[in-house]
Amino acid sequence: MDKSTLLRTLEHGQVSLLGQFTRSSNFTFLVECTADGESLQAVYKPARGQQPLWDFAPDTLPKRETAAWLLCRTLGWDFVPPTVHRTDGLPAG
Numbered sequence: 001m002d003k004s005t006l007l008r009t010l011e012h013g014q015v016s017l018l019g020q021f022t023r024s025s026n027f028t029f030l031v032e033c034t035a036d037g038e039s040l041q042a043v044y045k046p047a048r049g050q051q052p053l054w055d056f057a058p059d060t061l062p063k064r065e066t067a068a069w070l071l072c073r074t075l076g077w078d079f080v081p082p083t084v085h086r087t088d089g090l091p092a093g
Contacts, residue, residue, distance in 0.1 A: 001038060003082065009035045010042060010084045017044075017091055025051045026061070027092065046092035 001009075013035035021028040027049020031042050050061050062085045069083035 001040065005036075005038055006040065006082055007084065009033045009038050009040055010082065011086060012089075013038075013040075015044065015090055029092070031091075044090065044092075046090065047087075048093045 010033055013033035016032045016034070017029055018032055018041070019030040021030065021043075027046050029044045029046070031044040033040055033042050045061065045065075047059060047062060050059065052058050056064070066083050066085040069080045072078070072080040
C-alpha cells in the first residue's frame with residue numbers, strides 16, 4: 001500500500017477493535033482500519049486511556065507521537081511508523 005493510501009486509511013477509515021495490548025502503561029489497542037476497499041492493522045491509543053507523566057503537559061501524547069513521526073519523515077529516517085492524530089470515528093474516544 002502506498003503512503004498516501006495508508007495515511008488516508010488511518011485518518012478516515014472505519015476502525016474496528018481487534019484486541020488490547022495489556023502490558024502497556026496507556027490503553028493500547030490493535031485495530032483494523034478500512035477505507036475505499038483497503039484494510040490495514042494499526043495501533044490505537046485513545047486519549048482517555050493516557051497515564052499522566054510528570055515531565056510532559058497532560059493530554060499531549062498523541063501530538064508528541066505524531067510530531068516524532070513527522071520529524072523522522074522530514075529528516076528522511078524510517079524508524080517511526082506512520083502516525084496520525086485522529087479524533088473522529090474512534091470506538092473509545
